[in-house]
Amino acid sequence: MIRLSTVVLTACAAACLTVPAGAGALTISPLPGTPDASPHTQISFLGIAPKEIRDVAVTGSRSGRHPGRLEPYSSEPGASFVLDREFSEGEQVRVSALVGPTGHARRVTDAFTVARLADYPFGPPRPGHAIRPGTVQSLASQPEWQPPTISVTTRTPTESQGDVFIAPDGGYGQSGPMIFERDGQLVWFDPVPSGEAAMDLQVQRYEGQPVLVWWQGRIVSSLGVGFGVDEIYDSSYQPVATVSAGNGYEADLHDIQLTSTGAAFITAYSLVRANLSSVGGSGDGTLQDAIVQEVDVRTGLVMWEWHAYGHVALTDSYNERPSSATTPWDFFHVNSISLDPWGDGNLLISSRNTWAAYELDHHTGQILWRLGGKQTSFRMGAGTGTAWQHDARWQPDGTITMFDDGAFPARHSQSRAIRLRIDWHTRSVSLIGRYVRTPPLLTGSQGNDQVLGGGGSFVGWGEQPYFSEFSPSGQTLFEAHIPSPGSSYRAYTYPWTGTPAAPPSLAVSPSSGEATTVDASWNGATDVSSWRVLAGPNPAQLTAIATAPREGFQTAIPVHSFQPDFAVQALGAAGEVLGTSGAVAR
Numbered sequence: 133m134i135r136l137s138t139v140v141l142t143a144c145a146a147a148c149l150t151v152p153a154g155a156g157a158l159t160i161s162p163l164p165g166t167p168d169a170s171p172h173t174q175i176s177f178l179g180i181a182p183k184e185i186r187d188v189a190v191t192g193s194r195s196g197r198h199p200g201r202l203e204p205y206s207s208e209p210g211a212s213f214v215l216d217r218e219f220s221e222g223e224q225v226r227v228s229a230l231v232g233p234t235g236h237a238r239r240v241t242d243a244f245t246v247a248r249l250a251d252y253p254f255g256p257p258r259p260g261h262a263i264r265p266g267t268v269q270s271l272a273s274q275p276e277w278q279p280p281t282i283s284v285t286t287r288t289p290t291e292s293q294g295d296v297f298i299a300p301d302g303g304y305g306q307s308g309p310m311i312f313e314r315d316g317q318l319v320w321f322d323p324v325p326s327g328e329a330a331m332d333l334q335v336q337r338y339e340g341q342p343v344l345v346w347w348q349g350r351i352v353s354s355l356g357v358g359f360g361v362d363e364i365y366d367s368s369y370q371p372v373a374t375v376s377a378g379n380g381y382e383a384d385l386h387d388i389q390l391t392s393t394g395a396a397f398i399t400a401y402s403l404v405r406a407n408l409s410s411v412g413g414s415g416d417g418t419l420q421d422a423i424v425q426e427v428d429v430r431t432g433l434v435m436w437e438w439h440a441y442g443h444v445a446l447t448d449s450y451n452e453r454p455s456s457a458t459t460p461w462d463f464f465h466v467n468s469i470s471l472d473p474w475g476d477g478n479l480l481i482s483s484r485n486t487w488a489a490y491e492l493d494h495h496t497g498q499i500l501w502r503l504g505g506k507q508t509s510f511r512m513g514a515g516t517g518t519a520w521q522h523d524a525r526w527q528p529d530g531t532i533t534m535f536d537d538g539a540f541p542a543r544h545s546q547s548r549a550i551r552l553r554i555d556w557h558t559r560s561v562s563l564i565g566r567y568v569r570t571p572p573l574l575t576g577s578q579g580n581d582q583v584l585g586g587g588g589s590f591v592g593w594g595e596q597p598y599f600s601e602f603s604p605s606g607q608t609l610f611e612a613h614i615p616s617p618g619s620s621y622r623a624y625t626y627p628w629t630g631t632p633a634a635p636p637s638l639a640v641s642p643s644s645g646e647a648t649t650v651d652a653s654w655n656g657a658t659d660v661s662s663w664r665v666l667a668g669p670n671p672a673q674l675t676a677i678a679t680a681p682r683e684g685f686q687t688a689i690p691v692h693s694f695q696p697d698f699a700v701q702a703l704g705a706a707g708e709v710l711g712t713s714g715a716v717a718r
Contacts, residue, residue, distance in 0.1 A: 158231060160242045161437040163497040168247035168404040168421055168441055171220070172380030175200075175213040175227055175242070178426075178435045179495075182211035186237065187230040190215065192246070194223040206430040207394035214433075218380075219246045248405040250418045250460070252352055252359070257327040258302070267304035267615045269318070271686050272639040272651040277323060278305040280618050282316035286611040291601055292584055294625035295319055295658075296612065298592070298599065299330040299346055303618020309333040309346045311628065311656075316612060318685035320369065320630060320656035324348055331358065331385040335626040338364055338390050338429070342628075343372060347385045355420060355462055356577060357401045358385030364429075368633040369656045377425055378434035385621065386467045395435060396427050397469045397479065403460050404441070411446045414457035419446075422466035424481060424492075438497050440464035444486065448506050450519075451485035470525045482524035482534070487517075489524040489532070503532065503552070503561065515563040516552055519543035522594065523580040523622070527551075531564065535579035537594065546572035549581035549591045549602075567591055567602045580622035592623025599623040630656040636713040638700045646692050648718065650678075652700040653686040654711060660702045663687050664709075667695035671715035674699055 161176040162169040177185050182204040190198040190213065200215040219225060227242040261267075268278040280300045291314065301307040306323040309330050313319055324330050333346040344367075349360015359382040362375040377383040381400040389397045400423040408417035419441060426436035441464075449463040465484040472478045477494040488505025492498070501509035504518055518536040520543070525533045532552045538544025551565035567581070567589055578594025587604035597618045601610035614620070636654035652663045662681045666674035674697065680689040689700075696718050702710045 157495055158240065159436060159495050159497075160227065160240065161434065162242075162244040163438060164242050164244065166244040166437075166439050166442055168402065168406070168439060169219075169225070169244045170379040170381060170402065171218045171246055171249070173219070173246075173437075174215065174379060174434055176210070176434050176436060177213070177229070177231070178205075178208065178210040180231055181209050184232055184237070185211055185213075185229055187228075188213045189228045190225065191227075192219050192223045192225050194220040203431065203433055205395075205428040205433055205435055207391070207428050208435065210435060212433040212435075221246055221248045247402065247421075250403040250405055250458075252403055253354060253460070254350065254352060255354070258351070258353055261304050261617070263304060264615075269305075271653065272641070273637040273653040273686050274321075274655070275639070277321060279308070279310060279318065279321045279323070280305040280614040282312050282318075282612055282614060284314065284316040284610075284612045286600075286608050287314060288607075288609045290603070291609040292586065292588075292590075292625060294627045296599060297333045297335065297624045297626060297628075298614075298620035298622075299333045300597075300614050300618050300620050301329045301331065303597065304615050305618075309344065311630075312612075314610060315684075319628070319658060322369070328360070329358070329385075331621040332387070334622075334624055335628065336390045337392070338372060339394065342367060343390075344369070345388055345390065347383060347388065349382065349385070351385065355401075355460060356465070357420070357462075358383075360385070362388040362396065362398060364390075367628075367630050369630065370633050373429050375427055375429055376432055377423075378427060378432060379425070379437065381423065381425070387469045389469050389471060390429070391471070394429050396429050397471070398425050398427060399423065399466050399469065400425055406441065408446065408453065408457075408461065411449070411453055411463075413453050413461070417457045418460045420460045420462040420465075422464040422483070424466060424469060424479075436494065438492060440466065440483070443497065443499055444483070444490070445507075448486045448488070450487055450506075467522045468524050473526050473528050473530065480524055480526055480532070482521060484520050484522065484537075487519050487521065489521075489534070503554070509559065510554060511558070511560040513560060513562040515550070515566070516561045518550070520577075522578060525581070525583075527583055530554075533581045533583055533589075535581050535591070535594070537575045537577065537579055539574050540576035542574060545574070547575040547579065547593065547596075549589055551583075567600075567606060569593065569598065569600060570608070573598065578619060578621045580624075582624050584625070590623065590625045592620055594621065595619045601625065628658060630658045632656040632711070636700055636702050636711050638698065638713050638716055640698050640716050640718050642718075647690050648693060648698075650689045650691055650698055650700060651686050652689060652702075652713070654702050657702060657710065659704055660710060661705045662703045662707075663689060664701040664703055665689055665691050666699040666701065667691070667693045668697055669695060671697050671699075674715065679703070 308323040311319040384399040406419035422440040468482040641649040668674035
């Protein structure tokens with residue numbers, strides 16, 4: 133019987149999983165030795181054909197034998213054993229199964245401990261800010277919207293021509309995923325319900341197609357984590373899939389990375405009762421554990437799960453431990469996931485509160501090496517140390533980029549985007565590039581560095597509401613911001629083509645003398661060159677009365693007509709009709 137410690141189990145990840153020779157690269161989750169698995173966990177068998185998994189036996193030390201059923205993954209070989217009932221908190225669990233082809237099967241075993249859970253202090257929804265003049269956009273064709281104003285302060289002819297992707301939150305107006313052009317004009321906005329937030333709008337690929345991906349849900353502001361889901365939308369702004377965390381958790385706001393096979397790596401968090409005596413705390417304290425899951429998008433099954441607790445020593449944290457045993461301590465705080473560029477399946481994660489990035493073995497869950505922090509695996513060269521950093525990313529050339537917040541509490545004089553190179557022969561790290569803003573910014577949370585094809589970077593300054601594009605030499609090519617105290621967790625630029633499934637919108641102002649103004653927009657459309665206005669005595673008898681070139685997100689078109697009903701058509705560069713609105717009465 134394996135005795136599981138309540139503090140650190142770094143040595144157990146390889147030793148506790150018994151896999152015979154010839155069984156292949158099988159990984160069982162919860163990873164062996166996990167000290168705080170969810171009571172709702174499934175048992176994940178990754179890396180083997182489902183038909184080669186048999187005789188699964190799952191036994192809790194208190195709850196006894198657990199029946200269940202095998203459900204296969206759609207993205208990679210493997211299956212989850214989904215239990216008919218949950219485990220008891222604090223108990224030890226043993227797993228065994230026969231794996232392999234008939235006649236050559238061997239038994240594998242696993243052992244882990246179930247968490248004793250604590251409740252999250254959600255509290256009331258975050259209060260909004262009273263609208264001030266100039267802080268939000270007002271659009272007649274979208275009267276229920278209040279997106280924050282975009283101010284462009286720097287724009288040069290040599291900048292990249294992609295649109296800008298953000299998810300404003302915490303300031304004036306509404307939260308929601310947003311795309312805007314380089315002149316500050318909206319392309320697309322999707323306000324989220326009151327009390328929710330959106331984070332980390334990106335363009336990724338799913339099933340071979342470009343898709344929009346973002347997180348949406350509730351935020352526990354005191355701990356800086358989220359509880360929600362990750363949304364995947366196509367280029368017509370229609371939902372393709374929703375990625376939820378499994379095993380009783382909810383998806384966290386910090387990252388989602390889709391794989392080419394149809395899986396998603398996501399972050400999650402859990403509050404557990406834990407022995408914090410190694411850091412001078414209570415023997416029954418409250419710990420916030422950071423979790424990385426690999427989820428099969430189509431089925432929602434958990435394929436792989438890693439916990440910081442049990443792999444990283446509590447003493448590695450720089451975050452001050454609360455004096456109260458009931459106040460949660462966020463010792464790790466995972467905030468990014470980056471898959472290795474070599475296709476070996478391993479991944480790099482960033483921990484804000486240990487000031488380190490960790491290379492994880494996707495098979496065993498073991499930490500292969502650490503970049504920075506108290507137990508760095510490398511000699512850190514001048515300027516390579518980070519504090520409270522975010523967004524550690526592998527680059528195709530084997531370098532690593534990070535957004536080094538440097539606060540809070542302040543450890544650096546300014547935030548920066550940095551690029552590091554590891555010399556594997558000398559086990560040393562050197563700083564080979566950095567971008568800083570002039571005048572400097574010091575960011576207490578969030579932020580990212582997107583490396584562009586030409587060698588420059590697009591930097592989102594996180595808690596500070598700025599977005600900057602830099603040339604390879606460090607020249608600021610583009611900068612924009614939303615009103616403070618708003619923020620966007622990350623910011624990106626991408627070429628984007630969208631053709632909305634929803635029709636265009638319009639508003640018809642009351643007549644003023646002989647003139648009527650028709651305001652036309654089409655949320656998310658990228659190929660509209662001009663607008664045609666239709667009018668008539670009823671919705672079935674509309675004819676063209678005017679055309680006008682597109683002028684930003686919303687185009688105001690003056691017309692001279694006393695007809696009662698109006699509609700608009702969005703026209704492409706050749707005058708073709710791309711979309712037609714419904715009829716609106718004067």
